[in-house]
Amino acid sequence: MRAAVFDSGVGGLTVVKSLLEHNLFEEIVYFGDTAxxxxxxxxxxxxxxxxxxxxEFFNNFEPDILITACNSVSAHALEELKTSAPYPVVGVIEPGVLAAKKRLKKDENILIIGTNATISSKKYERLLTKEGYFNITSKPTPLFVPLVEEEIFEGPVLEAAMEHYFKGLNPDGIILGCTHFPLISHAIKNYFEKAKLIHSGEAICEYLEEHLGIKEKNKETRIELFASENPSKLKKIAALWCGI
Amino acid sequence: MRAAVFDSGVGGLTVVKSLLEHNLFEEIVYFGDTAxxxxxxxxxxxxxxxxxxxxEFFNNFEPDILITACNSVSAHALEELKTSAPYPVVGVIEPGVLAAKKRLKKDENILIIGTNATISSKKYERLLTKEGYFNITSKPTPLFVPLVEEEIFEGPVLEAAMEHYFKGLNPDGIILGCTHFPLISHAIKNYFEKAKLIHSGEAICEYLEEHLGIKEKNKETRIELFASENPSKLKKIAALWCGI
Structure with a gap:
């Protein structure tokens, strides 16, 4: 199977990393709209x-499935993509909610963090409420994106930003509703020692395996990387984050 | 005279604020590429x-002059804009250097801060060196942009970010090489008490008056605001920052 993975930039490589670890596809075509x-x-x-x-770009590759790694895309454009694509389209929000359901009890306190676009969509919140969760806090944490882009994964600036967003909160579980956030999951885990973290990459792999019946392949995954600007930077980060 | 003001987003409104205070034009047409x-x-x-x-958008308005408020545009696209536009185009970098020249001695220590794109262009550095300055430090400070976008103009996150970028520096003058930075100039002034700050908006007004002979008008400036997405947000920020 050939999977297309769409992201707004390089962040979706954290999802690719999970897909490679689970070895679910023969081929992955990644496009990041870095421009x-x-x-x-x-x-x-x-x-x-x-x-x-x-x-339109992906249509050239005739993929078997399109995965929107970007939470902002999954929150706002999933229906439109599903209507237009001649192949199945899977976002990261429904898988994230199903992953939370496996790990958290209904009365546990869930914190959803993400970009302004993702949080304002209330999509995680609505699906979690439907599943019976009622202790839900949604918090846009947009500064975490440029912090990761600047490769600040720990230290005083990140700590001040976490204190700014997290002060007074005490969640049992946290949905990392942005592909950038797994890169600071270690710092978030230090801040909230007891909280379980839900990661889009892991969630989508569970979803593909358990709900779509896609199984681990014997062959190694071939991967092609495309970006709307600076593809060499994307390839460099892919080497660093995913070892490809 | 009708001035076109181009910016990548809302930051250029800090330049508009200066243009309005100096009342140099009968009309300003602003376009922010917020999308x-x-x-x-x-x-x-x-x-x-x-x-x-x-x-192409501005050509519809037949402006008398185009001002590129955005430092990243002034650093990378000024020559191309000058070649293509049927009217004069003025960036903010040359005016910034001339403003520094009026305020700082040749042996004084100058710190240039801006986005990655502006700093990597080395345009400020080259022009300052040409003017005889030799104590120049260039520093990309990209986190300041999302901090301002989040309306964090003071407090621990900004202080940690300043410490991250500024530790060990002791400039006599600072070029605020991004339209967002005037909004945190108070915090920067607190950090470096003795440093003189050079602001693109003030610099461009001095340049228009002293080098292009554009004088204060009696009439009030009419202003039209356009954005490639969410023009209502642009108008709200214009009301807040510029009182229009």
């Missing part, structure tokens, strides 16, 4: 427009 | 492409 990144500060209509343009 | 902001993390070629697209 227009970040999507998380943009409007619904803009995110839909950019996502449909990415779809 | 593709920020430019400061993007490549030279992408910045040129987006800038030339903005030029």
């Amino acid at each position: 227009r990144v970040p999507y998380g500060i943009k409007d619904k209509n803009t995110i839909i427009r950019y996502s449909l343009e990415a779809l | 593709r902001v920020p430019y400061g993390i993007k490549d030279k070629n992408t910045i040129i492409r987006y800038s030339l697209e903005a030029l």
Whole structure:
């Protein structure tokens, strides 16, 4: 199977890392819209427009499935992508909620963090409420994105930013609702020692295996990386984060 | 006179504020490319492409002059804009250097801060060196942009970010090489008590008055605001920052 993975930039490589660890596809075609990144500060209509343009790019590769690694895309453009794509489209939000359901009791306190676009969509919140959760706090944490982009994964600036966003909270579980956040999961884990972290990459692998019946392959995954600007930077980060 | 003001987003409103205070134009047409902001993390070629697209938009208004408020545009796309525009184009970098020249002695220590795109261009550095300055430090401070976007103008996160970037430095003058930075100039002034700050908005007004002979008008400035997404947010920020 050939999977297309769409992200607003390089962050989706954290999802690719999980897909490679689970070895679910023969081939992955990744496109990061680095020329227009970040999507998380943009409007619904803009995110839909950019996502449909990415779809045209992927159509050249005739993928078997499209995975939208970007939470902002999954929150705002999933329906439009599903309507337009001639193949199945899977976002990261429903898998994230199902992963939370496996790890957290209904009365446990869930914190959802993400970009402004993802949090304002209330998509995680609605699906969790439907599943019976009622202790839900949603918090946009947009500064974490440029911190990761600057490779600040620990230290005083990140600690001040965590204190700014997290002060007074005490969650049992945290949904990392942005592909950048797994890179600071160690710091978040230090801040909230007892909280369980839900990671989009792990969640999507569980979803593909358990709900779509996609099983581990024997062959190694071939991967092709594309970016709307600076593909060499994307390849460098892929080497660093995913060892490819 | 009708001035076109181009910025990657809302930051250029700090330049508009100065233009309004100096009352140099009968009319200002502002365009912020909010659907593709920020430019400061993007490549030279992408910045040129987006800038030339903005030029097509401005051509509809037949402006007498185009001011590129955005430092990243001024650093990377000014020559291309000058070649393509049928009217004069003024960036903020040369005015910033001339403003520094009026305020700082040749042997004084100058710190240039800006986005990755602006700093990597070395444009401020080259012009300052040409003017005889030799104590120059350039520092990309990209986190300041999202901090301002989040309306964090003071407090522990900004202080940690300043400490991260500024530790060990002791400048006599600082060039605020990004339209967002005037909004945190108070905090920067607190950090470096003796440093003189050079602000793009003030610098461009001095340049227009002293080098292009544009004088204060009697009439009030009419202003039209356009954005590639969410123009209502731009108008709200204009009301807040510029009182318009």
